[in-house]
Amino acid sequence: MRRVAVIGVGLTKFGEHWEKSIKELAAEAGIRALEDAGITGKDVEAIYGASMSSGRFANQEHLGALIADHCGLLPKPAVRVEAACASGGVAFREAYLAVASGAYDLVVVGGVEKMSEVPTEEATSILGAAGDYEWEAFNGATFPALYALMARRHMYEFGTTEEQLAAVAVKNHENACLNPFAQFQKKVTVEEVLSSPVVASPLKLLDCSPLSDGAAAVVLASEEKVRELKIDAPVWIAASAQASDTLALHDRTSLVSLTSTRRAAELAYKQAKLGPRDIDLAEVHDCFTIAEILAIEDLGFFKKGEGGKATIEGETARNAKISINTSGGLKACGHPVGATGIKQIVELVLQLRGEAGKRQVSDAEIGLAHNVGGSGATCVVHILRR
Numbered sequence: 001m002r003r004v005a006v007i008g009v010g011l012t013k014f015g016e017h018w019e020k021s022i023k024e025l026a027a028e029a030g031i032r033a034l035e036d037a038g039i040t041g042k043d044v045e046a047i048y049g050a051s052m053s054s055g056r057f058a059n060q061e062h063l064g065a066l067i068a069d070h071c072g073l074l075p076k077p078a079v080r081v082e083a084a085c086a087s088g089g090v091a092f093r094e095a096y097l098a099v100a101s102g103a104y105d106l107v108v109v110g111g112v113e114k115m116s117e118v119p120t121e122e123a124t125s126i127l128g129a130a131g132d133y134e135w136e137a138f139n140g141a142t143f144p145a146l147y148a149l150m151a152r153r154h155m156y157e158f159g160t161t162e163e164q165l166a167a168v169a170v171k172n173h174e175n176a177c178l179n180p181f182a183q184f185q186k187k188v189t190v191e192e193v194l195s196s197p198v199v200a201s202p203l204k205l206l207d208c209s210p211l212s213d214g215a216a217a218v219v220l221a222s223e224e225k226v227r228e229l230k231i232d233a234p235v236w237i238a239a240s241a242q243a244s245d246t247l248a249l250h251d252r253t254s255l256v257s258l259t260s261t262r263r264a265a266e267l268a269y270k271q272a273k274l275g276p277r278d279i280d281l282a283e284v285h286d287c288f289t290i291a292e293i294l295a296i297e298d299l300g301f302f303k304k305g306e307g308g309k310a311t312i313e314g315e316t317a318r319n320a321k322i323s324i325n326t327s328g329g330l331k332a333c334g335h336p337v338g339a340t341g342i343k344q345i346v347e348l349v350l351q352l353r354g355e356a357g358k359r360q361v362s363d364a365e366i367g368l369a370h371n372v373g374g375s376g377a378t379c380v381v382h383i384l385r386r
Helices: 022-037 054-058 063-070 087-101 120-128 143-158 162-176 190-195 223-229 259-272 289-298 307-312 329-333 337-352
Strands: 004-011 046-050 078-081 106-114 198-200 213-222 235-244 281-283 366-373 378-385
Touching: 004 022, 004 087, 004 223, 004 337, 022 054, 022 063, 022 106, 022 213, 046 063, 046 087, 046 337, 054 106, 054 120, 063 078, 063 106, 078 087, 087 106, 087 213, 087 235, 087 337, 087 366, 087 378, 106 337, 120 143, 143 198, 143 289, 162 190, 162 289, 162 307, 162 329, 213 223, 213 337, 235 259, 235 337, 259 289, 259 366, 259 378, 281 337, 289 307, 289 329, 289 366, 337 366, 337 378
Parallel strands: 046 078, 046 106, 281 366
Antiparallel strands: 004 213, 004 235, 106 213, 235 378, 366 378
16 A cells, blocks of 8 residues: 555635535635645546535535536546535545555545525434434434433533533634634533523533535645655645444443444554553544543543543643643534545644644644544544644
8 A cells, every 4th residue: 555645725615605506615625735735627527526415405416527527626536425414524434445555646635515505304304314314313312312322421421521521512612713624613602502492401502513515625746746746745645444233322332432333543643653641632523512522432531431621621622731722623613524534634744834823833743534434334534644
């Protein structure tokens, strides 16, 4: 397998884009990534696009060809990848494998979702299809309800508190205030999180990631192409790993740990010849505040049951024990589901290149991206290093 680097990144602002279509968002991020890499569309050999449900959210299927057409990349091959909220991470992995295998030398990977064009009730139904719809959503178990079950069990087994959950939101909103692309650039307090409306107890409104529009894109290149293009600051992909678990929550062996995360992390650490202590920063899948606590435990940054305590004590803040979700995470940066996995990569690249501005992590050398589909049925873990 050949070495592969990220040589360009592009991002739109996350939020509600009533004035832009899904193809305009994808093109905006893609063009920015090409410009950042210093290349043009004619240099690109293939396109990998991620979207969870463009057909239902934006009434547009056949997204791969659409992106190639609208971005001026015809007749290059383009494919859409779907893995629920892990669509971006899986698309990135597929593109990485294609370059590492020698099939291509230069590819673009993008993720996009436009979720604001449907009512909230319909969006909830669409997202419910990322779980076992027959057993879960059909019977009223929305994703907030599923993660609330995980939160309750974590509280029961380890004494995790609602204040500790709220601390995740407080920290991520603080980071988002320093990210010009974030949907919510507003600080919140623990008291504000606790007093926000209950969505599915113990999860409140401010424990939940929002519905978002947005797109992200990156350019991947082989080591030979990096030398040819004389790229000054490539960010190398040290590991790429994916794992699966049962779709339905009731079939899991545990409600306080995601088997897919643990397995993908194990494989990624082995590939990179690294361990959790070597990671300087991580973008983890905090679709709900409990999800970040589960992630930082399953990824090995903290012992099982200690993630909430570590968060409220500030160990996951920027430049603390490990910097978690410097972008603001899904919670505050936003969660256009198909774009999230790519946005995580963009944030790591900016940090590792020293270009993250006021949210820059000091001396960042190694970063990890953790992207989850559904309630944990799919997990992708990538490790990047400068």
